[in-house]
Amino acid sequence: MIKEMIVVEGKSDTAAVKRAVDADTIETGGSAVDRRVIAKIALAMERRGVIILTDPDHAGERIRKIVSSKVPGCKHAFIPEKDATRKGDIGVENASPEAIRHALARVHTAFEGAPVQIGLDELMAAGMLVHPRAAERRMLLGNLLGIGYCNGKQLYKRLAMFGISPEEFTAAVTQIDQGGISI
Numbered sequence: 001m002i003k004e005m006i007v008v009e010g011k012s013d014t015a016a017v018k019r020a021v022d023a024d025t026i027e028t029g030g031s032a033v034d035r036r037v038i039a040k041i042a043l044a045m046e047r048r049g050v051i052i053l054t055d056p057d058h059a060g061e062r063i064r065k066i067v068s069s070k071v072p073g074c075k076h077a078f079i080p081e082k083d084a085t086r087k088g089d090i091g092v093e094n095a096s097p098e099a100i101r102h103a104l105a106r107v108h109t110a111f112e113g114a115p116v117q118i119g120l121d122e123l124m125a126a127g128m129l130v131h132p133r134a135a136e137r138r139m140l141l142g143n144l145l146g147i148g149y150c151n152g153k154q155l156y157k158r159l160a161m162f163g164i165s166p167e168e169f170t171a172a173v174t175q176i177d178q179g180g181i182s183i
Contacts, residue, residue, distance in 0.1 A: 002104065004049035004075065007041060007067055009060065012093035017053065020097035021104060026050075028067070031059045038070045050074045051107055053100075055091045056081040056148060068110055076110060076162070077103040078148035081139070106146035108162040116160045118169050126173045128155060137176060144172040 002023040008014055014025040026044060028037050044050050052067055052074050054060030068074050083099035084090055092100070123129045127137050129152040142149045145168065147158050159169065 002051070004051045005041075005044035006077075006104075007050055007052045007054070007063075007074075008092055009054055009063060010093075013053075013055075013091065016093045016095060016097075017100060020095075020100035028054075028063050031062050033063055033066045033070075038067070041067055041074075042071050045071050045073060051077050051104065053077045053079070053092060053103065056084050057090045060091075061148075061150075072110075072112060074110060075107045076147075077107050078142070078146055079103045080143040081149060082143075103146070108147060110161045111163060112161065114160045114163055116156075117166055118156075118159045118164065120156060122166070122169070123152065123156060126169075128152060140176045141169075141172050144175060145169075 002021055004023075006017055006023050006025045007028065008017060008025050009028050009030060011027060014027060017023055017025055026037070026040055041050055050067075050071065052064050054063045056079055064076065068076070079092060079095050079099055081090060084092060084095045086094035095103075120129065128134055128141065131137065134152065138152070138155055139149045141155070145164055147162055147164070150158055158164075
């Protein structure tokens, strides 16, 4: 049984999570997260803790941002897009039980205002910004570190927010540079 409540988008996501692990969920009901849902998540945070597990798409990221801004201290789990896509449809409900368990095993806690350990110069040197394949490289990096895909600005923030060390970052970049990693 997972102690924390898992925030998902809808009923299909709840069913997928329950196929993978013994856990309780809170459904946002889509990207318009209303105050009642936020109140329920805030109470869950006080009592048990919260893990946000949303779809790896724009709507999922929007929900993640809304919830984490209204309820600080949430943990974050990310399923790579390739593991959550079936017949062109992206969502937690499409992920295998193994992919969901893997995402929940690599949970990150957000620390707002965390010190920056990896600067923009390091991101540029690693080909994560201003590079012909920067988006692809960020996708690979996000999957390796378990922090999800994001644009350059979000990557800079997430690396700090999730306390990714320079050693973890360098090891992941080395793995990408050596090849054999697929999106």
